[in-house]
Amino acid sequence: MGVSTRPNFRPTIMNPVTSTKRVLIVDDEADICLLLSGLLRKLGYIPTCAHFIEDGRQCLNSQQFDAIFLDLNLPDGLGFDLLPYIKQDQSEAKIIMISAFDGQAERRRATEQGADYFVGKPFTRRSVEQALQTIQV
Numbered sequence: 001m002g003v004s005t006r007p008n009f010r011p012t013i014m015n016p017v018t019s020t021k022r023v024l025i026v027d028d029e030a031d032i033c034l035l036l037s038g039l040l041r042k043l044g045y046i047p048t049c050a051h052f053i054e055d056g057r058q059c060l061n062s063q064q065f066d067a068i069f070l071d072l073n074l075p076d077g078l079g080f081d082l083l084p085y086i087k088q089d090q091s092e093a094k095i096i097m098i099s100a101f102d103g104q105a106e107r108r109r110a111t112e113q114g115a116d117y118f119v120g121k122p123f124t125r126r127s128v129e130q131a132l133q134t135i136q137v
Contacts, residue, residue: 021137022063025049026056027071027098036069039125052076057085065093067137072099072106083113094135098123
């Protein structure tokens with residue numbers, strides 16, 4: 001019959017605060033990457049995973065990130081080794097150190113070397129949400 005003049009209505013569901021926020025996860029444990037990236041997706045972020053310092057460096061070279069979850073112990077070095085590179089290359093990115101080594105010395109060193117937050121493993125959804133809220137990403 002006739003042509004409808006009504007525009008196509010397609011509702012979009014997105015969180016305007018985090019819809020374009022990119023998060024890099026640098027952790028050698030596949031389970032941690034899967035768990036954390038799934039949680040971040042549910043919260044509206046766009047996660048990318050890397051399992052080695054060098055992989056993380058390559059990701060940092062190819063795109064900008066709003067936040068970086070950085071494991072302390074990686075197969076090719078310490079997460080601390082990547083901190084200066086992140087600070088130089090992506091100074092606006094917020095860094096959340098994650099580690100099973102959750103002592104005062106590790107927390108202090110992470111803060112002194114430029115990390116914005118520290119989350120001990122095993123972490124919970126609430127601790128991840130709190131970290132993101134605290135660093136305002």
